[in-house]
Amino acid sequence: MAGLSEGEKHFIRGGVAGALRADGRGRLQFRPVSVDTGVVPQAHGSALLRLGATKVIATVKMFLAELAYKAELGKPSVLHPDKGKVSISVDCSPTASPSFEGRGSEELSTELSFALERCLMGVKSGAGAAIDLSSLVIVAGKVCWDLYIDGLVVSSDGNLLDALAAAVKAALSDTCIPKVNVSLSAATDVEPEVDVSDEDFLQLDTSFVPVIVTLTKVGEHYTVDATSEEESQMSSAVSVSVNKHGQLCGLTKRGGTGLDPSVVSDVLSVAKVASQQFISLLDSEVAAAEAAQ
Secondary structure: OOOOOHHHHHHHHHHHHOOOOOOOOOOOOOOOEEEEEOOOOOOOEEEEEEEOOEEEEEEEEOOOOOOOOOOEEEOOOOOOOOOOEEEEEEEEOOOOOHHHOOOOOHHHHHHHHHHHHHHHHOOOOOOOOOOOHHHHEEEOOOEEEEEEEEEEEEEOOOOHHHHHHHHHHHHHHOOEEEEEEEEOOOOOOOOOEEEEEEEEEEEOOOOOOOEEEEEEEEOOEEEEOOOHHHHOOOOEEEEEEEOOOOOEEEEEEEOOOOOOHHHHHHHHHHHHHHHHHHHHHHHHHHHHHHHHO
């Protein structure tokens, strides 16, 4: 994004202050959302999401050699033998924004990957995970699914974290896990034989997968779904992850000083209301996309 003139900066800040942003939205209004699912045939689940001019793709891959999928039947960790494993990674296309050229995207990719993992997977033990890790176990301590969730920023016009989290939620809704039949040996030291079906699938439960709503402070006011130009004028931003049940799943902050305790409650209340609005928009788009397949 080219540098803004002082007049353009004043216009953006004045629009937020007057509750009429440069693109005509109110402070707590999202840009148009559209979703296409099943966009990557080689994946178990995928989604292309557009949020205004921001466009991202998310895939959920499972490696099965005979199907050339990228998620694998792995082995549960020794510390958590009753849980499967999930890996999350984000890449920013160099063509998505001039600032992504060269090594400019690496730090942002790492930041987005970490934020998404914290939002979806909770703490290291798996507590608070939006995905039921126990549902990925085939045989406790011996065989589990390893899921790989990948995000790609195709074009950037602000609010990348929220867009990626929404795309991941849509891709998970599109994900079907093959049924696995297991033959266990009487000998405990013999690895179980597994037969992975290419006809019968199980739908992944996404009822607790949250969206992320980032409240961006411009001047004295917070906005949702900030554009790149608005983000260039922000003093701080708070990202809150909330699921459809209204449960708070996580909170991160960037920029500025610490949050004043007196405003934390208000920020969380606004984020909860905005998240339900966003989830309603997203669910409608996902349902329409699935119906169109």
